[in-house]
Amino acid sequence: MPKTYSDSERAYIKKRLMDEAYICLAQFGVRKTTVDELVKRVNIPKGTFYLFYPSKELLFFDVFCSLHNELQTTLLHWIEELQGNINTDTITDLIYRLYKQVDSTFIYTFIANGDLELLVRKLPPELAATHAQEDDFAMRHLLSLLPGTHTEDTIKIFSAVLRAIFCTMLHKREIGEHVFDDTIRVMLRGVVLQLFEEDTL
Incomplete structure (x- = not known):
């Protein structure tokens, strides 16, 4: 019979699993990180792992989403810091700062070595769809600050454009x-200039 854990124990174990999974993703990637490695690092029985996650892929996706949400929170904070100083330069700089923030994480390696694609293939389709919707939420918030009327199609398209530049x-x-940095700035500025046009798309 599996051991029962208190709420505080469960919270601690889950945080440890996510922390170690983050380190493993950055160092080894999805393929080379096993459940055995994770439970060894967290010092829990293997059976305990499955009380928290049905698979390592779901843990990794949880870590990826947590980092993604952290980056979105940072973006929204930076938007608030603008305090109405909204123009092409400030928005371009804001998005560029976000890209550089992402560059300091494991995300680019995660995508480049095919781990994200592998992860998405092994996840329920609705999880990937939810992730895309969260991207649209951040874009919707950003667009709400800019002049012009932006439709749902506009939000989706510009979210996709920013993901394309990200790639x-x-x-x-x-x-x-x-x-490279100057190239990214030029591309971002082109997108932002279009966002400031009332009749975009």
Whole structure:
């Protein structure tokens, strides 16, 4: 019979699992990280792991979503800090700062080595759909500050455009590392200029 844990014990174990999963994702990736490795790091029986997550993939997705939500919270905080100082330069700088913040995490490696694609394939389809909707939420909040009327289609398209620019971060070497940051700024500025046009799309 599996051991029962108090709420505080469960919270502690879950946090430890997520912390160690984050480290493993950054160092080894999805394929090379096993449940055995995770439970060894957290010092719990293997059976206890499955009280929290049916699979390692769901734990990894939880870690990915937690980081994603943290980045979105940072974005919303930066938006509030603008205090109405909304123009092409400030919005371009804000989104660029977010991209650089992402660059300091494991996310680019996670995508480049195919781990995100592998993870999504092994997850229930509704989880991936929910993740995309959360991206649209952040875009909706950003667009609410800008002039012009932005439809649901506009929100979805510009969310996708920003994800596309995000994906170019995976090709820093091919684009040229010495011009890469400036290239990202130019692309972001082009998107932001369109966002400021009332009749975009």
